[in-house]
Structure formats: structure tokens, C-alpha cells
Amino acid sequence: MTDTEALKSQLEQRLSELEARVAGLESDLRAAHSQDWEERASEISGDEVLEGLESSAMDEITKIRSVLKRIDDDSYGACSGCGKDIGAERLAALPFAVLCIQCANKVAS
Ligand SMILES: [Zn+2]
Numbered sequence: 789m790t791d792t793e794a795l796k797s798q799l800e801q802r803l804s805e806l807e808a809r810v811a812g813l814e815s816d817l818r819a820a821h822s823q824d825w826e827e828r829a830s831e832i833s834g835d836e837v838l839e840g841l842e843s844s845a846m847d848e849i850t851k852i853r854s855v856l857k858r859i860d861d862d863s864y865g866a867c868s869g870c871g872k873d874i875g876a877e878r879l880a881a882l883p884f885a886v887l888c889i890q891c892a893n894k895v896a897s
């Protein structure tokens with residue numbers, strides 16, 4: 789198995805975990821709220837926490853999907869700024885990186 793294939797199966801596994809988590813959060817959010825006012829208030833702030841967790845999971849899902857798409861296109865590992873190789877070391881540290889270190893520094897500065 790190549791590194792890219794290993795990464796792909798890792799990402800696919802992570803993606804299904806995240807999707808299961810989002811589905812669980814959705815059903816928690818939809819669970820009927822109690823009629824008691826005090827309990828309702830604490831449930832509502834709990835909902836905000838759940839929504840925060842959901843949106844960070846959704847962000848990660850979006851990133852993973854775009855990496856998987858790049859792997860399928862064979863463009864994974866190429867900088868989307870200059871087209872050069874991002875480099876194995878940088879990708880190992882930042883699997884979602886789409887820019888090489890030079891382009892990333894240009895964007896950051
Ligand atoms: Zn670049």
C-alpha cells in the first residue's frame with residue numbers, strides 16, 4: 789500500500805466516524821425539550837455546545853472530502869498555489885495542507 793492509499797483509508801475511516809458523530813448530534817439536537825423552564829434554559833445552552841461540536845465536525849468533514857477529492861484527481865501533494873510538490877514532511881505534519889511552505893508563508897505574511 790502506498791502512503792497515499794494509507795492516508796486515504798485513514799481519512800475515509802475518520803470521515804465515517806465524523807459522519808456518525810454528526811448524525812448523533814443531530815438526533816440529540818432534535819430530541820424533545822422538556823417543558824420545565826429551568827431545565828429548558830440549561831438544555832438550550834447545551835444545544836449551543838452541541839452545535840459548536842457539530843460545526844467543527846462539519847468543518848473537518850469538508851476538509852477531509854477535499855483531500856479525498858485531490859487524492860482521486862491525483863492532485864494531492866501538489867501545491868495549489870505554484871503546482872510544485874508540497875513535500876512529504878509537510879504533508880505528514882499537515883495532511884490537509886494545500887499550499888507548499890513558500891506559498892503558505894506568502895499568504896501568511
Ligand atoms: Zn506553492
